[in-house]
Amino acid sequence: MIFVENIKQYFGIYIGETARQLLLQGIVFRVHSVFRDVVNLIGEAEELVTVAKLQKGRAWYFLNVVPEEDFLLNVTKDDVFYRESDSLLSDKVKINFKEAVIWRGVREEVSKEVNLDDLKNIKNAVLLLKPWIAKFLSEKKLEKIKKLPSLSLEEAFSEFLGWGEGLTPWGDDFLTGWSLVLALLEPQKARKLYFVCAPEIREKTNLISCQQLLSALSGQGHEFVEKFLLNLLKRGIFDQWSFERILKFGATSGEGLITGMYFGLKQEERELMG
Amino acid sequence: MKKIIIKPNLYYDSVTLMRVSQALSEVPGVVNAMVGMGTDLNKDSLKNLGLFDEQVEKASANDLIIGLEVSTEEALNQALTVLEQQLTKKREEKGGSEKVYTGIEQVVNEDPEANIVLISVAGMYAAREAKKALLNGLHVFLFSDNVSVEEEIMLKDLALEKGLLMMGPDCGTAYINGTALGFANKVKKGPIGIVGASGTGTQQVMVLIDRFGSGVSQVIGTGGRDLSREVGGRMMSFGIKMLAEDPETKVIVTVSKPPAPEVAEKILSLLKSISKPAVVCFLGSDQTGFQGNDVVVVNNLEDTATMAVKLVNSKFSGTNGDQEVLAKIVNELKGKLNPHQKYLRALYGGGSLADETMQELLKDGFEVFSNIPLKPELALPSPLESRGHTVIDLGDDFFTRGKPHPMIEPALRVPRIIKESLDPETAVVLMDVILGYGCHKDPAGVTAQAVYDAKEKLAKEGREVIFIGVLVGTEGDPQNYQEQERKLKDAGVLVVNSNYQAVKLVKSILG
Amino acid sequence: MELFRQKLKAINLGNRDFAEDLRAQGTEVYHLEWEPPARGKKELIDILNLIEDDPEIEKANKIALEKYFNSQPVLVSIGIAREVIPGMDEDTLLHAGPPITWEKMSGPLRGAVIGALIYEGRANTPEEAEKLAKSGKIKFSPCHEHNAVGPMAGVISPSMPVFIVHNVTHGNYAYCTLNEGLGKVLRYGAFSDEVINRLRWMEKVLAPGLKKAIELSGGIDLKTIIAQALHMGDELHNRNKAGTSLFIRNIAPYLVKAGLPDSELVDILNFINSNDHFFLNLSMPAAKVMLDAAHNIPKSTLVTTMARNGTEFGIRVSGLGNRWFTGPAQMIKGLLFPGFKEEDCNPDIGDSAITETAGFGGFAMAAAIAIVQFVGGTPEDALNYSRKMYEITIAENRVFQIPIFGFRGTPTGIDIRKVLSKNILPQINTGIAHREAGIGQVGAGLVNPPWECFEKALLAWKEQYLGE
Structure with a gap:
């Protein structure tokens, strides 16, 4: 067509704190990958910001935008966005995040200053999750998981990093779920693991996995995942709504995350029971 | 499970391929689907999805590549069937009539x-x-x-000459032969015909008529400027005459802001000359009451609907909402506010509803600031900053320049809802949630999310704010009224179905 | 009201959701792929609003088009440029497209100028020729301003033989050089010895021989050949196979009758026969002579010239006299000969867009589907290009037809108002010249005029007929 279309505008509604900081520090962002509901951008220092439809829920490194129809339809891999004050501009699209509400997680304090109640909660959570896990595990995955009990935490990370297929390999999703449990119940352990494993994580996984995993170890998970976990542990509720949305993450990412959470919780259970 | 298929030397245009990809990704169990010619760009994308092998590497730009990631064997089979259907469909369609129209004349011909x-x-x-x-x-x-006034007059004169409806410019709502045009609700068929110069005002009236058990024959929109001195009610007069002739219409309703006096005169005398009874809503006008036997003037949207339904059904009692229940709720709510929380902050997508709220509050002596003020001294210095009681029309030009209207994209209102909620002086946050065709698919969901977030933040500060939502919609609307109502209630929003009721509630909380 | 008793059937333009909502309610709706007219320029839209339904313009365009339709282009003879072309003298070189100075000429046009000066004996080397061209002694003038047309560089020098085409109805004439063939040729800016020698042979042998034959024939009706060639798969701009064959059938008996020496006769027939594009230099002056008849009708908004000089694209409009409305020549999208890259291509050049102006060429691509092998695209594209041109033209041709459209007349007579209001630019298919002088043709493809030409023309029309 001859008529040159105007630049299509999108508006940020929520912006994760990490995304906000990364965006305001950078100037040039390259499109790393494009999906129907999310577009991943990479800044100058290889940091990841995800532009997502509002319905995809919120996360620390997400920028949720509307309108959702024709979501970033013209954007293709390797397009370049420039940040001008509170907007991202490419030659086809403008994303204005000036008024976006900052999102800083659904953090509620759940400490592991142990008493029996906690163990009860964890036991309950494990029970609630258990029926699903068998459905998620193929034989190959099961075999891999059987190795777990004999491994230290660091060794487990090494074993699972980058394992499996998918945009975020299954092993990475598994570890992300595990890490979220760890960060919630034993934040100090998680922090330590972060420092020990970060170099290996950066080396062995792709950009998106890496971002997810490191965030998880610092206790920053996706809105739906955190809500699910908190409901599970604090209220003993199996939050079906969040669960269904988690299962829609990526190809097998959702299953991986939940499986990771389950085994993370089981590990806690084992430790608590001595 | 991954599957890669290469079809050598098979060329499809990108539009078709996009359609095929879309259709495949909708097959249950398909995790990823990508269909494209073997260009470097597409190969990269396939690599990104982990759908890459040697044959993809070797494919040329003339080869069609189909990359599938599926969760089950069954999904794969189904995807392959859909793929064949989609690819062969194109050939048939090209021979047939997948016609693109670019101009009005082209269709008319x-x-x-x-x-x-x-x-x-x-x-x-x-x-x-x-x-x-x-x-x-x-x-x-x-x-x-x-559209300029001159153009509007030219268009309306041309329409009158040809006996055609010229609804607008700036016409948001119409309902012709049972079909909603623009922003309108699905209502029951019935004996009440409406001519409306105000979009959301008309929606509120038709929704209430439906709720009160009656129905609507036709809704003719005129555009907001029709009753100005210049345009002189050209389309409203024409609309009234059309409804007067329409055998299905028994009662005529008009909805508008108070028009220029001579235009009001013209409309009233036209209605008096017609044998059908009429309800005239001059939103916020001082004068009300009967004008002759069968023309009644009212000044709010709920009374408009009530009177119209009474005229077709003399048994209709005309109450909406249980006063006792409301009084109890109000008392409960009042107790939650601290002494600093004194003000209303209303965030409207519908301009007429904002008008109605301001009129009603003003009558009771509230000083209400706005970006569309009723008096110049009540104008906000900046529409972005509230002060005292504030009513904001977020559908006003200031907010919609270069952005979608909040009725289409209610998420744009989210930051403002949170901001107003957190203001230590805010007592009540009032919002409209408008359903119907043309509107967002899930306005309540988006609004509820904001209320959740606001409440979480308020809880940390040890405070509560009263959230009131006006849900304008019917059971027939595409959004599912019950579910929308439930979403708002779950978030702790006090839901009412009429803006007038919401204002009454606000008055008793703040009064 | 009648509407209340009818079934609602809607047309929607703008927000697509409104159409979706109507469909969801079971109401039939046509959603238009609407674009703002005139690329959304308020000033132009205001003018269009004023003059779109002007009956006087309709009348003027009808008169102009009638003159085009009843024109009868006949090839009557061959002459020497300096002797037959009005305003031509020893120091004049004609070129394609709107006026241009040496400084602004692109590679191929410069090459053709150099070649022409060597051919004329005004210079012995390219360097000498360049010096002379720069000196200001040579007057450069557009072919179109001398009732002539030239493909690609379109250079006509004083000694060149030219076809003389007579419009029997209106008495006007048009001139065009003889086609040299493909590859390294002057019109693509090549000027090697091979090129100059061929030009000399054309002047000494081809032209005199053909001239005799043409005159013996009593004139060859070009309109008939064009009409038939369209039925045989030509669009007469980039494909002239059928036209050339038909021309040979017409001329061969008279060539034999002309009593030429055997060797010359064989050479002439071989030359024409081996050049699929020979007829291009006849379809062009035929178009020119018909459109010139339609020129200078007051108030008419009909485009009578589209031409490019390799730097600028220019159009002229019937009601706006001899003024050119120009914009930058565009890059051509198409297929390149093996060994050439996009960087090698020169912007659009040549007077050959006169064929599109006259309702064939790119406008008749649907008649010449095979051409997509030469210019790129699919057969479907070829049909669509032609279909689209009906949107910006005033009439369907009475003589030139497109078989696959049920022998519908070709879209004929570009109206600047329609181009602007529908945002559809004329479709031209054309050859691609190398951007450096002396190399020649590198491919063929599709191109549009720049938008500005039409915009400027509409503004000029307003100034001339409506005042400020």
Whole structure:
């Protein structure tokens, strides 16, 4: 067509704190990958910001935008966005995040200053999750998981990093779920693991996995995942709504995350029971 | 499970391929689907999805590549069937008539049954297209604004000459032959005909008529400026005459802001000369009451609907909402506020509803600031900053320049909802949630999310704010009224179905 | 009201959701792929609003088009440029497209100028020729301003032989050089010895021989050949196979009758026969002579010239006299000969867009589907290009037809108002010249005029007929 279309505008509604900081520090962002509901951008220092439809829920490194129809339809891999004050501009699209509400997680304090109640909660959570896990595990995955009990935490990370297929390999999703449990119940352990494993994580996984995993170890998970976990542990509720949305993450990412959470919780259970 | 298929030397255009990809990704169990010619760009994308092997590497730009990631064997089979269907469909369609129309005349030449044109292009182009439509004998629903008064008069005169409806410019709502045009609710068929110069005002009236058990014959929109001195009620007069002749219509309702006096005179005397009873809503006007035997003037939207339904059903009692229940709720709510929380912050997508709220509050002596103030001294210095009692019309030009209207994209209101909630002086946050065709698919969901977030933040500060939602919609609307209502209630929003009721609630909380 | 008793059937333009909502309610709706007219320029839209339904313009365009339709282009003879072309003298070189100075000429046009000066004996080397061209002694003038047309560089020098085409109805004439063939040729800016020698042979042998034959024939009706060639798969701009064959059938008996020496006769027939594009230099002056008849009708908004000089694209409009309305020549999208890259291509050049102006060429691509092998695209594209041109033209041709459209007349007579209001630019298919002088043709493809030409023309029309 001859008529040159105007630049299509999108508006940020929520912006994760990490995304906000990364965006305001950078100037040039390259499109790393494009999906129907999310577009991943990479800044100058290889940091990841995800532009997502509002319905995809919120996360620390997400920028949720509307309108959702024709979501970033013209954007293709390797397009370049420039940040001008509170907007991202490419030659086809403008994303204005000036008024976006900052999102800083659904953090509620759940400490592991142990008493029996906690163990009860964890036991309950494990029970609630258990029926699903068998459905998620193929034989190959099961075999891999059987190795777990004999491994230290660091060794487990090494074993699972980058394992499996998918945009975020299954092993990475598994570890992300595990890490979220760890960060919630034993934040100090998680922090330590972060420092020990970060170099290996950066080396062995792709950009998106890496971002997810490191965030998880610092206790920053996706809105739906955190809500699910908190409901599970604090209220003993199996939050079906969040669960269904988690299962829609990526190809097998959702299953991986939940499986990771389950085994993370089981590990806690084992430790608590001595 | 991954599957890669290469079809050598099979060329499809990108539009078809996009359609095929879309269709495949909708097959249950398909995790990823990518269909494309073997260009470097597409190969990269496939690599990104982990759908890459040697044959992909070797494929040329003339080869079609299909990359599938599925969760089950069954999904794969189904995907392959869909793929074949989609790829062969193209060939058939090209031979047939997948026709693209670019102009009004082009359609009229081929289909003489076309009878109405909906125009929502930018204002500067709109008059030209509307004129084309009228010259071709078509009725016009002109949603666009920024059309000059001169053009409006020219268009309406042309329409009158040809006996056609010229609804608009700036017409948001119409309901013709049971079909919603623009922003309108699905209502029951019935004996009440409406001519409306106000979009959301008209929606509120039709929704309440439906709720009160009656129904609507036709809703003719005129555009907000029709009752100005210049335009002189050209389309409202015409609309009234059309409804007077329409055998299905038993009662005529008009909805507008108070018009220029001579125009009001003209409309009233026209209605008096007609044998059908009429309800005239001059939103916020001081004068009310009967004008002759069967023309009654009212000044709010709920009374409009009540009177109209009473005229067709004398047994209708005309109450909406249980006063006792409300009184109890109010007392409960009042107790939650601290002494600093004194003010209303109303965030409207519907301009007429904002008007109604301000009128009603003003009558009771509230000083209400706004970006569309009723008196110049009540104008907000900046529409972005509230002060005292504030009513904001977020559908006003200031907010919609270069952005979607909040009725279409209610998420744009989220930051403001949170901001107002966190203001230590805010007592009540009032919001409209408008359903119907043209509106967002899940306005309540988006609004509820914001309320959740706001409440979480308020809880940390040890405070509560009262959230009131006006849910304008019917059971027939595409959004599912019950579910929308439930979403708001779950978030702790006090839901009412009439803006007038919401204002009454606000008055008793703050009064 | 009648509407209340009818079934609602809607047309929607603008927000697509409104159409979706109507469909969801079971109401039939046509959603238009609407674009703002005149690329959304308010000033132009205002003018269009004023003059779109002007009956006087309709009348003027009808008169102009009638003159085009009843024109009868006949090839009557061959002459020497300096002797037959009005305003031509020893120091004048004609070129394609709108006026241009040496400084602004692109590679191929410069090459053709150099070649022409060597051919004329005004210079012995390219360097000498360049010096002379720069000196200001040579007057450069557009072919179109001398009732002539030239493909690609379109250079006509004083000694060149030219076809003389007579419009029997209106008495006007048009001139065009003889086609040299493909590859390294002057019209693509090549000027090697091979090129100059061929030009000399054309002047000494081809032209005199053909001239005799043409005159013996009593004139060859070009309109008939064009009409038939369209039925045989030509569009007469980039494909002239059928036209050339038909021309040979017409001329061969008279060539034999002309009593030429055997060797010359064989050479002439071989030359024409081996050049699929020979007829291009006849379809062009035929178009020119018909459109010139339609020129200078007051108020008419009909485009009578589209031409490019490799730097600028220019159009002229019937009601706006001899003024050119120009914009930058565009890059051509198409297929390149093996060994050439996009960087090698020169912007659009040549007077050959006169064929599109006259309702064939790119406008008749649907008649010449095979051409997509040469210019790129699919057969479907070829049909669509032609279909689209009906949107911007005033009439369907009475003589030139497109078989696959049920022998519908070709889209004929570009109206600047329609181009602007529908945002559809004329479709031209054309050859691609190398951007450096002396190399020649590198491919063929599709191109549009720049938008500005039409915009400027409409503004000029307003100034001339409506005042400020």
